[in-house]
Amino acid sequence: MTRKFITQQELALLVGNLLAAHTRVIAPVRDEEDPRQVDYKPIESFSQAVFGAAIPRRSMKEFFLPITEVLLSYKLTHEGVKITEVPTQAPPQVIFGALPCDAAGLKTVDKVMNWDYRDELWFGRREASTIVTFLCSVMDHTCFCTAVGLGPEDSKGSDAMLIPYEGGYIAQLVTERGEKLFEGVGTAATEIMISASEDTGKAARAKVEPNLPAIPGELSEWLKQNFNHPVWKTIALRCHGCSACAALCPTCHCFDITDEHTSAEAGTRRRNWDSCQTSTFTVHASGHNPRASQSERFRQRIQHKFSVYPSRFGEMLCTGCGRCSRVCPGGMDLPTIVGELVSLAKSESEVSGQ
């Protein structure tokens, strides 16, 4: 992996050049009404970007799986129906200042989007994107990336990771796309720099690790075996089923497909964000609902993220970003809940001698 040193000015120039070439550049930007908050937004100048200030409220998911996305357009004519296809190639975009948890989440979702059928809408955007993360310095007590096998210094999903260092950044060029982006920019990183970046990484990890111990692999099997455990009846009493958690989650990808008229003869077929937390998610045509109460729906959330996805795709459907917990109006705290389930699993296996 190539490592370079890039000055702040060089980074500004690089971004300026991208913008001048009309490449879409996305970065964390301060909210106008509440400057303490940042969101990932397309920028028009480098000065709009603010790095290392706060956890962006939303994940980067919407730049790859739009909140609502046209799948096709149709027109009803006398001869029948004419379909207009949507392009599966996307214009290039570069994201600067992404959080490592958000970048890792995209890679996690790649697996289901490539499962037997390749979702070209998702991958069109993925292939057109270069993701430059910053080694995370904005973690708080709700983060638990280290518990799910990631970390503030983990470059999974990054094309390049920038580590702040003395007036600039040490850039880890993780992929070919990362190399290409920083071609001709910066100087070779020195041993001292590399060592410093590793120290920064270790220090960052040390801030997150106390929040939740590493989730053991056995949890996935325990969840599967304990589908009917009484804990599910009371674990989510305060959950409203509002799905705000799913909306902000970097790995929640569930969607609905609906048709909409734009006129009497024409319209679109769209996919829209949806969530297993909503009451009608699994309602059958007959009216039967296999997940009729919030306790069952919340069980699905935990099971899908910490048991189903690991058993099908080898990793948890969670990056430990903590957004679900920060946004929840009911005070559901996922690291605490997962911690409780892990303790329950451990104590029950001790009792049963397994």
Place this chain on the structure above:
Amino acid sequence: MKELQEAARKLLSEGTVSVVLGYEMGPRGVRAAFITRPEDVGKLIFNTSCVQNLTTYLNPRRAQITQLGRPAVVVKGCDARSLAGLIREKQIERDKVVVLGVRCGGVLEDPESASELTAETVSVRCTGCKVREPHLADQLFGELPAEPPVNHRREEQIAALEKMTAVERREYWNNQLERCIRCHACREACPMCFCVKCTAEKTQPQWIDAAATLESNRAWQTMRVLHQAGRCVDCLECERACPEHIPLGLLVRYVAGRVEERFHYEAVDDPTVPAPFGMYRPDDEEEFIR
């Protein structure tokens, strides 16, 4: 809140109720408590961080909660108004819930970023509160505090909106509502949104398109706020739940203002007072019918 805890302990141990819905400290601050065992009543607290309106949990369709059994619920005066609404609209019966009213002098807008109640940190909805002592209660707890600090921020925002031209106002709301992702968290958190099938979920006919386009977002929010006219109690759970930070409180406050003007009605915590949404008076103004 020793008296509250003691009352809860008595209600549970005597079997009068099976669950006490109150407030407790959670890992992220104050959250709803569902106390089912008398020995757990020590968890119950009440302070200026107790923002949440707990009556949302009394929705009879929340099977995971109804299965716990007969509830007691801790309410501030403002929460008691949505409780009255639920009773008025026949969602729950008065004698099926024990109401533990707490006297309140205001709550924080954002408990995570402040702990002291000041004119800047108090919730905008507390200004001018007329129900610091809930009237709808089986028991009352706490001392009557001083009136909450006055926070004019929302009045100023609404005044600024009213000064705008229609075009400017539309621009403002377009900017806000294009962020709506149609997660419907506002609906799920709202105590008065209890419809078994929301208008937005109906497909025959499709009153409101499901996709988060500006047009259908406007339709959704307008519809929801209008369905709340005369019913909303300004608890601001909708605004608190919104992951996009859309200032829904401005919409509901504005509509409440129009209901006050037209129908001389404010949300009250007396379930016997009829709300304008379900009745008419012969002297209702009709000048808009031309």
Place this chain on the structure above:
Amino acid sequence: MNIYQPHLMRIREITDETVDTRTFKLEFQDPSIGQTFAFQAGQFGEYSVFGEGESTFCIASPPTRSGYIECSFKATGKVTSALRRLAVGDTVGFRGPYGNHFPLEKMKGHSIVFIAGGIGLAPVRCVIWNVLDLRDQFKDVTIIYGARTVADLVYKRELDEWAARQDVKLCLAVDPGGETPEWKGMVARIPTAVEKTVSSAEDTFAVICGPPVMIKFTLPVLEKLNFPGDRIYTTLENRMKCGLGKCGRCNIGPTYVCKDGPVFTAAELRALPQEF
């Protein structure tokens, strides 16, 4: 290639099976696709009315017949009601085939008992015709089909064809109270009809589909006859949307109905979390 893009189909024929169940015979508007399109018995598709949406049905015609596919549906919601408003010549969208299939290869050389109730005959009919089109590759074929009333029986013209065949044992039944004066079949619920018609599980597979309550009471009958759980096949209805394993709607525990199903053995179903 956009996996969400449907083929355009034209409605060639409409048959009203009952007062509320309709069958469409669909042909591909692009003949080159029609010629190469292939699927296996048990697979499903997403059928759509442009402007109204998509709906999930099995492919009800057998894979041994080319040039068309069929689906049968009831108008229960927005999309099925819109489908019902269409006429011959109108356009329907189709995405598929999705899902797994009945393992006909495994069943060859053995006997099969088909058990269906009401509109549950639709996916089973697909397998029945697949088998009958390759009749000499299977041993005994028994069909037990019933509905609440005579009027609720679907594919009536095909029931007559099956009845006329010497190489098929057909038992038709209607629930007590559902018979007409002319009714010559059995008057009994499906579990009873199975008890009376099937004497042995030896060398036999069972394929069963129908309302959940029918399946619930028929499975014990099959178990009493010593059908092992892995020789009883059924197809599961679940709320599905994309059919491609992506939208996250159809999983039952770690099983995605659109990818690992919708065809399951009774043994597999029993091992699933009971959330369907």
